[in-house]
Amino acid sequence: MTSFLQALIDATSAGAVYALAALGIGLVFGVLRLANFAYGEIITASAYTLIIVWPINPVLAVLGAAVVGVAVALLMNYAVFSWLRSQSAATLLIASFGLSILLQRIYEGIFGANVLSASVASGLSTSVNLGGVRLNLLSVVTIVLAAVLLVGVQLFLTRTSIGLQVQAASADFRIARLLGVRSGLVIAVTFAISGFIAAAVAFVLTVQSGTVGPSFGVQPTLFGLIGAVIGGLRNLRGAVVGGFVVGVALSLLTSWLPPEINPFRTAFVYLLVIAVLVLRPNGLFSAGAGKVRT
């Protein structure tokens, strides 16, 4: 029973990480129809900041990771994607692929191909005793962090004028602009929020692993994207749920699969993706492709 509860909390926490990644990706997809593969490199930039700065000053490391996440996201927007706004979703996707690989090579050039290590917030890696159940503190912190961010984004989207404008732009960019919604501002705000969320993902993952390499952000982005596709990229709530489901499935497969087939657990996740897309073929490019955004 205890171990079941622990597995459940761990699965929820894994789900929370990918739900956040799916949220960051889904927000940008909403306004730009961009499935941003380079989202992982925002996570990686924040992770490098955490690993390098933490030994010097933990508070500075956390603030720095957030600032770097937002800055890299905005830089991507202004340096690359703002030039491609009127292009098709396929063009944007390929551009984000290229950008992802380019940034990984840049990280490799600066920090080397090997991983950097530092123990970040090692206090969180301990277990706490909650009413006789031993729980991983990091799992609990991850769930709380994700809940706060999800509620925060929800409040932003529904309670603020600019959040409402993001919703309008996601639904129909052309009509939103006819109502005076500033396209550049809305896109920049969306990128900034997605960068902040990437920093949160980086925090959880660096505490978990204590290492960062050039391709650090690839895996969470892939799973976040898969989750978002399963849930429906056009529908932010669905994307978040999809990310959560992928995380939970991965985590449960890890704890329950017999050790000899455990290495194939990601294959099961892909099987799940295929099954979902066959049953609900509302795939990546079915809607919004070729919409004019400029």
Add this chain to the structure above:
Amino acid sequence: MPEYPTMPESPENAATSSARPEPILDVQNLTVAYGGVTAVAGVTFHVGPGELVGIIGPNGAGKSSTLLALAGAVRGKADRLTFEGTSLLGRKPEQIARSGFALVPEGHHIFGALSVSDNLRLGEVARHGKGRGKEGLAATREWVLELFPILREFLGRPAGLLSGGQQQQLAIARALLSEPRLLVLDEPSLGLSPTAIDTVFEAIAAVQRAGTAVLLVEQRAQQTVAAAARTHVLGEGRITMTLGPADATDAELLAKAYLGS
């Protein structure tokens, strides 16, 4: 009823512009082409302050293309294209919307997943930075909801659940919340029941009485010609005829306007 800022009617102004006041919208030789296909082939007209001007014409005549070019949503070329003396050419749709020009596009396009009240709040986006305070906004909201009482009942409801006529009312109300000096409507009666059409035309008349200029594109020729100071007939991208209110009763002329003379 909010007082919209209108052109100052100082004596000097009247003297320099003689009989005809400076138009709020001045369109000279507007052309719009999609790739190689010309949709609008040199259209010239104007809208005076507080005036209601109509454009009618058959499907594909270039009515929507004209309006979209004015609003900056498609690229047009023109010898002159000014709104309140400022050129609209090369400006972004959001800039034009924020300058007091409101377009209700064909097919209304409300945000179906958002509530009626959120749709109306989005209408206020273009009003921002206008300097008119909270009191002005409250008065405008009240006026708009009096114009379309049905919306007040459904404020919390998803806009997608409204009927077609109600959605059209919402789209016009949303545009009015930006406190425009020129309201541009693209076939607001499209697909509506006769009663819903009457509601829309009554609202348009009320907007004009409040001092807002209106440019109305319609298929309902008779009603439009009767209401507008001038109605231009568009055919194959050109103005083929201009009618006055007196022509509204001339069924033969209206029929000829559509068939092309």
